[in-house]
Amino acid sequence: MIKAVKNDRQVVTEILAASFSNNRSVNYVIPQNEKKMERIRKLMAYSFDVCFAFGDVYLSDCxxxxxLVLYPDRKRVTWQSIWWDLKLAATVFGLSRTAKVLSREQLIKKHHPSDNMFYLWFIGVDTSHQRTGIGKQLLQELLQKSKGMQRPVYLETSTPENVPWYQRxxxxxxAEEELSYRLFFLRKLL
Known part of the structure; x- marks a missing residue:
């Protein structure tokens, strides 16, 4: 596992956009129209920027x-982060969906601990390399990293088929929440 640099933004964005193009949770917040993939790419670029500033971004060795890992205790409100949020609302969700997105985010945060955590916001594998063990290896390395940092790992998934993968x-x-889909909250404590 290698730590991403700013120049890796495009490759990370593309891997995640393709991996999450049919994700229920992503599609809940993204308008389903001809600009869907463009909006998902912008969402992933935003997420990269946030994690690069307030967490860590990792790539597999290959x-x-x-x-994308976020450390919520390190997240700060800055002029840059305000600009990112405004741009996200205007170009990704659309202003009419922003209340829906904020409500969903509040729902998610109520299930998060108040202590420091290793928030695995997104993990994805290039679609042509899925089911080859790359994702499993990356997850194992992330778990080692979180253990070394003494931070439990938290994440959500809207893909029921992924739950057993995480459980293994x-x-x-x-916890679980029902939106227009079921959202599973998972954790790995220390």
């Missing part, structure tokens, strides 16, 4: 998988 890595489902 650069075919990536993960030692995660437990600790």
């Amino acid at each position: 650069r075919k998988a990536c993960a 890595a030692g995660f437990e489902v600790y």
Whole structure:
């Protein structure tokens, strides 16, 4: 696993956009129209920027998988972060959907601990390299990193088929919420 640099923004964005193009949670917040993929790319670029500033961005050694990790305790409101949020609302969700998105974010945050955590916001594998073990290897390396930092790992998934994959890595489902889809909250404690 390697730590991404700013020049990796495009490769990370492309891996995640393709990996999450049919994701229920992403599609819940993205308007479903001819600009869907463009909007998903912008969402992933935004997420890269936030994690690059307030967390970590990782690539697998082969650069075919990536993960965005956020440390919420390190996140700060800055002029840059305000600009990113405004741009996200205007160009990705649309102003009419912003209330829906904010409501969803509040729902998610109520299930997060108040202590420091290793928030695995996104993990994805290049679609032509899925089911080859790259994602599993990256997840194992992320778990080692979180253990070294003494931070439990938290994440959500809207893909029921992914729950057993996470459970095999030692995660437990600790909550579920119903939106227009089921959202599973998982954690791996220290």
